[in-house]
Every structure is written in structure tokens, then in C-alpha cells.
Amino acid sequence: MLFNPKQKEHLDALQEQLRRAHGLTPDLIFNVIADACTRLPVLKRAGKAARINQLIEAGAWNDAALALVELELPAWKLRRLVYEDGEWHCSLSRQPNLPVALDDTADASHEVLPLAILSAFVEARRRASAMRETSLQTVPHVRPTSGYAICCDNFA
Numbered sequence: 001m002l003f004n005p006k007q008k009e010h011l012d013a014l015q016e017q018l019r020r021a022h023g024l025t026p027d028l029i030f031n032v033i034a035d036a037c038t039r040l041p042v043l044k045r046a047g048k049a050a051r052i053n054q055l056i057e058a059g060a061w062n063d064a065a066l067a068l069v070e071l072e073l074p075a076w077k078l079r080r081l082v083y084e085d086g087e088w089h090c091s092l093s094r095q096p097n098l099p100v101a102l103d104d105t106a107d108a109s110h111e112v113l114p115l116a117i118l119s120a121f122v123e124a125r126r127r128a129s130a131m132r133e134t135s136l137q138t139v140p141h142v143r144p145t146s147g148y149a150i151c152c153d154n155f156a
Helices: 005-020 026-036 040-045 050-058 061-072 113-138
Strands: 077-084 087-093 106-110
Touching: 005 026, 005 113, 026 050, 026 061, 026 113, 040 061, 050 061, 061 113, 077 113, 087 113, 106 113
Parallel strands: none
Antiparallel strands: 077 087, 087 106
8 A cells, every 4th residue: 555645644633533532432433444444444345344343333342442453453462551540551562572662662542441542553553654654765766777787896
């Protein structure tokens, strides 16, 4: 998937919407799915995402948020989920076996557990998009040449 410059704006608006929310609703989770999920539409067509809809219909918000992270960002794992000072703190990591000091995590906090998980999910999606953009810009493009490559080093 190519990086869409407007995706950052959508993710920022979505993050703000999650931050201001007092509770999770079906409309809010469907906004997250519409603005931050790229794999889910394909998985739904293949019949692999029916579990998400069942969890949303049942109101199992925590399980729905964790299933969304699992399906949409398979490289990211839940590293930390802590309730402290009246807020849930959620950390997602691509390398959960690294020491915390070395790990680059997507962190979020909220008074409501599923909103903390979804906020961390949106942050992880933002980081994945930024990484993709950076890797596209830093890889040099080399034109193919015709002819032969010759090593001119003297190893004698």
C-alpha cells in the first residue's frame, strides 16, 4: 500500500476522537475500522473477520479491540496493559522480547480500557505509515545499466 498524505490527517482526527470519547460505541469502532484499517476489508471478503463483527454486536469491546489489533497489525503485540491512577496504559510493540528501554512502543492511555487499546492501535498504525514513508524516501534508486560490472580492486 502506498502512503496516503491524507491518512495522517485521518489518523490525527481519529486519535482526537478517541481521546475525547467517554465510552466505546459501535459507531466509534466502525470509524476506527474505516479510517485506520487497511487489511480488514480484504479479510472480511475472505470470511476471516466475522469474529470482529460478532464481538461488536455482543458489546465485547475489549475483545473486539484486541482482535482488531491482532488482525490488522499482526507484527505488533500487546506488551503492557496497566491500570494506574485512574487510567489504563496500553503499549503495543513489534519486538516484545526486547528490554523496555530498547523497545520502540506505541503507547496510549485512557480512562476506558478498549479506548486505550484502540488509541495505541491508531498510534501503531501512524508509526507504521511513517516508517513506510521514510523507507520509501531513504532507499536509493539505481538505474539498471547495460554492460558488465568489473571489480577494479587490487587484492595482491
